[in-house]
Amino acid sequence: MVSTERAWSGMLAELVRDAQRLGEIDTGVDTDQLVFELxxxxxxxxxxFVLFDEADALARGxxxxxxxxxxxxxxxxxxxxxxx
Numbered sequence: 001m002v003s004t005e006r007a008w009s010g011m012l013a014e015l016v017r018d019a020q021r022l023g024e025i026d027t028g029v030d031t032d033q034l035v036f037e038l039x040x041x042x043x044x045x046x047x048x049f050v051l052f053d054e055a056d057a058l059a060r061g062x063x064x065x066x067x068x069x070x071x072x073x074x075x076x077x078x079x080x081x082x083x084x
Contacts, residue, residue: 009035029072041065 012035019025025034045061048054 009039012038023074025069025072026074034068034072037068038065041068 013031016025016029016031016034020027020029020031041061041064045057045064048057048060
């Protein structure tokens, strides 16, 4: 389980670094902190969805992830053409 969690975080960190190289995310953003926060949103959303049967938990998690990525992006959340 530990290796799976580390692999998941590592993959997300690599995706953030790729987005930084592509100019999608500000290079000044702390990759480890961003990954930690994104995973926190996703895990809490899943926790509430599964444990409390909260139907809107996943939508709230997606909204939190989107907002965090928008804040980290160089375009301020405006589409740049690389991702939709």
